[in-house]
Amino acid sequence: MNVSVVLIEALESLNSNKMRSGLTVLGIVIGVAAVIAMLAVGNGATASITGSINQVGTNLLFVFSGARNNPDVKNPRPVTLADANALLDQYAAPHIQAVAPVLQGSGIADFGGQTKSTTIVGVTPSYQPVRNISLLEGNFITDAQNLGRASVTVIGVDVADKLFGHRDGLIGETIRISNQPFRVVGVLSPQGGSSFGSEDNEVIVPLTTAQARLLKSRGLDNLDVIYIQAVDFQSVTAASDEISQILRTRHRTPIGQDDFTVFTQESILSTVQTVTGVLTIFLGGIAAISLLVGGIGIMNIMLVSVTERTREIGLRKALGARKRDILVQFLAESSLLSLIGGIIGIMFGWLIAFVVGRIAVATGNNFTPIVGIDSILLATIFSATVGLFFGIYPANRAASLEPVEALRYE
Amino acid sequence: MDWVVEAQDLVKIYKMGEVEVQALRGASLKITRGEVVAIMGPSGSGKTTLMNILGCLDRPTSGEYVLDGEPVARLNDDQLANIRNHKVGFVFQSFNLLSRQSALSNVELPLRYAGLVDGKRRERAKAALEAVGLGDRLTHRPMELSGGQQQRVAVARAIVNEPAIIMADEPTGNLDSKVGKEIMTLLLNLNKERGTTLIIITHDPTIGEQAQRIIRIRDGVVEDGSKGNL
Numbered sequence: 261m262n263v264s265v266v267l268i269e270a271l272e273s274l275n276s277n278k279m280r281s282g283l284t285v286l287g288i289v290i291g292v293a294a295v296i297a298m299l300a301v302g303n304g305a306t307a308s309i310t311g312s313i314n315q316v317g318t319n320l321l322f323v324f325s326g327a328r329n330n331p332d333v334k335n336p337r338p339v340t341l342a343d344a345n346a347l348l349d350q351y352a353a354p355h356i357q358a359v360a361p362v363l364q365g366s367g368i369a370d371f372g373g374q375t376k377s378t379t380i381v382g383v384t385p386s387y388q389p390v391r392n393i394s395l396l397e398g399n400f401i402t403d404a405q406n407l408g409r410a411s412v413t414v415i416g417v418d419v420a421d422k423l424f425g426h427r428d429g430l431i432g433e434t435i436r437i438s439n440q441p442f443r444v445v446g447v448l449s450p451q452g453g454s455s456f457g458s459e460d461n462e463v464i465v466p467l468t469t470a471q472a473r474l475l476k477s478r479g480l481d482n483l484d485v486i487y488i489q490a491v492d493f494q495s496v497t498a499a500s501d502e503i504s505q506i507l508r509t510r511h512r513t514p515i516g517q518d519d520f521t522v523f524t525q526e527s528i529l530s531t532v533q534t535v536t537g538v539l540t541i542f543l544g545g546i547a548a549i550s551l552l553v554g555g556i557g558i559m560n561i562m563l564v565s566v567t568e569r570t571r572e573i574g575l576r577k578a579l580g581a582r583k584r585d586i587l588v589q590f591l592a593e594s595s596l597l598s599l600i601g602g603i604i605g606i607m608f609g610w611l612i613a614f615v616v617g618r619i620a621v622a623t624g625n626n627f628t629p630i631v632g633i634d635s636i637l638l639a640t641i642f643s644a645t646v647g648l649f650f651g652i653y654p655a656n657r658a659a660s661l662e663p664v665e666a667l668r669y670e
Numbered sequence: 671m672d673w674v675v676e677a678q679d680l681v682k683i684y685k686m687g688e689v690e691v692q693a694l695r696g697a698s699l700k701i702t703r704g705e706v707v708a709i710m711g712p713s714g715s716g717k718t719t720l721m722n723i724l725g726c727l728d729r730p731t732s733g734e735y736v737l738d739g740e741p742v743a744r745l746n747d748d749q750l751a752n753i754r755n756h757k758v759g760f761v762f763q764s765f766n767l768l769s770r771q772s773a774l775s776n777v778e779l780p781l782r783y784a785g786l787v788d789g790k791r792r793e794r795a796k797a798a799l800e801a802v803g804l805g806d807r808l809t810h811r812p813m814e815l816s817g818g819q820q821q822r823v824a825v826a827r828a829i830v831n832e833p834a835i836i837m838a839d840e841p842t843g844n845l846d847s848k849v850g851k852e853i854m855t856l857l858l859n860l861n862k863e864r865g866t867t868l869i870i871i872t873h874d875p876t877i878g879e880q881a882q883r884i885i886r887i888r889d890g891v892v893e894d895g896s897k898g899n900l
Contacts, residue, residue, distance in 0.1 A: 575762075
């Protein structure tokens with residue numbers, strides 16, 4: 261029997277019981293569509309998060325106080341302004357281009373009766389190049405303002421919107437931050453939501469001003485984070501080593517017990533990718549279970565079909581069908597069921613991913629589900645395997661029927 | 671003599687759990703090529719078992735069976751399937767046609783398993799249907815045909831591969847007497863024209879009379895088959 265005859269006969273047989281075939285196919289459709297859609301959402305999430313991290317700049321490093329992965333380290337020393345200045349040593353740290361010490365805390369900004377709870381960020385002028393900050397209008401904080409503990413601020417657009425209702429012409433206005441007057445010297449360009457929280461809801465002030473007047477409770481010279489810009493992307497690892505070296509000496513930490521953490525974009529990227537990867541596998545796994553259930557549906561229907569057609573199988577054997585012919589006939593039917601289900605499922609899953617993407621765009625999230633060739637291949641291979649695997653038992657049962665018994669079956 | 675069926679001391683034992691049932695206890699018979707033979711006997715006599723073994727649907731527990739020159743008693747399942755395909759044509763009491771397929775496809779079925787190419791298959795199936803007088807019913811499905819026509823399709827299917835023997839198991843059992851007679855006439859004509867050996871299993875004495883020889887089976891033993899009397 262050649263392939264086309266087998267396929268046509270299998271199609272005829274499936275066609276003769278449309279309702280049953282349709283419902284069986286539906287099981288596979290749902291399974292495959294779920295796998296495709298879930299993988300697309302997972303991949304889209306990974307791409308979106310990775311993209312927003314890359315936007316921040318890939319030659320950026322962060323230094324925090326405290327050891328993330330070492331519970332042995334007790335009472336970590338804070339990172340200080342002196343630490344930050346030490347990192348500027350061109351001989352000890354040739355791969356560091358710029359250092360931006362940051363003090364951060366929450367506070368309330370108000371103007372003309374409007375209030376906004378916001379993040380106060382105390383920075384030096386180097387913060388602008390390091391964080392790649394652009395302004396809608398005005399200027400960033402200058403060295404002179406920082407040295408003079410000036411009461412000036414650069415505000416984010418969320419703050420501007422809330423306090424003034426507009427984003428331009430704000431230079432020279434005076435707002436109050438934690439009840440102290442500050443003159444607005446610049447407005448930040450809108451950043452949009454990022455994985456580090458909204459950078460639009462910030463008021464940036466000189467570091468010295470923050471230390472002396474806004475965030476006094478931190479203790480002299482202590483910082484929340486130091487942003488460091490490496491010379492270029494290739495020197496991030498070298499810069500990270502240099503930072504560790506310098507801080508170890510300064511903090512006099514025992515070997516292997518660093519009381520600070522150096523974060524690179526790369527390490528954040530790989531962490532995020534691990535997390536989203538696990539998420540994708542998890543979602544895909546749940547979806548795969550429904551594919552498995554669909555497969556069991558195929559097996560169930562094929563077993564019913566074998567029982568129903570026992571006489572037919574007996575007749576075919578009497579007319580000269582070998583074991584293999586019967587096996588192929590039933591395997592063709594189960595594979596066709598899962599193949600048709602797979603094809604419809606891929607299209608359906610694609611549609612779901614597309615709709616999810618549209619909803620994301622409509623709700624203002626920058627998120628596009630990605631239907632990859634790999635997930636299509638995966639779903640196709642998986643569903644075909646499901647069809648074959650769950651078809652083998654019923655087909656084998658049909659093929660090994662004794663012709664005499666099968667012909668006598670009522 | 672040109673024997674088409676030579677069976678010697680056929681024994682068939684079925685195991686029903688603990689109990690062994692001896693359906694055939696050393697049945698021997700010979701049938702010459704072109705003969706019309708009726709196998710008769712009361713139910714439970716081993717008639718069906720004998721038919722199954724002669725039709726290569728089953729193997730004897732012991733004994734020898736040579737069909738059309740080939741010893742078949744010890745063949746495996748696939749070899750038996752091949753023998754059935756080429757040497758035996760079956761006609762059943764309940765027609766056993768595939769309801770989803772046309773008369774032509776039904777007749778083509780044995781040729782498919784014989785591995786014939788599309789065109790040749792169609793040609794021979796058509797010729798077989800014409801031979802049974804259904805040349806104008808090729809695309810009809812079994813449901814659209816009368817009982818007699820359905821049995822004609824089954825006969826066409828039995829002869830399409832030019833077998834050595836046709837095994838007809840109560841071929842008129844589901845038909846009224848007039849249509850039954852027509853089917854018998856058709857089978858006998860095919861025997862005359864083509865020389866195909868015809869073995870009819872029946873307990874209808876009027877059909878037995880139309881055979882050249884009656885083989886009686888009782889309690890698993892053939893009573894007068896080996897004598898070859900007409």
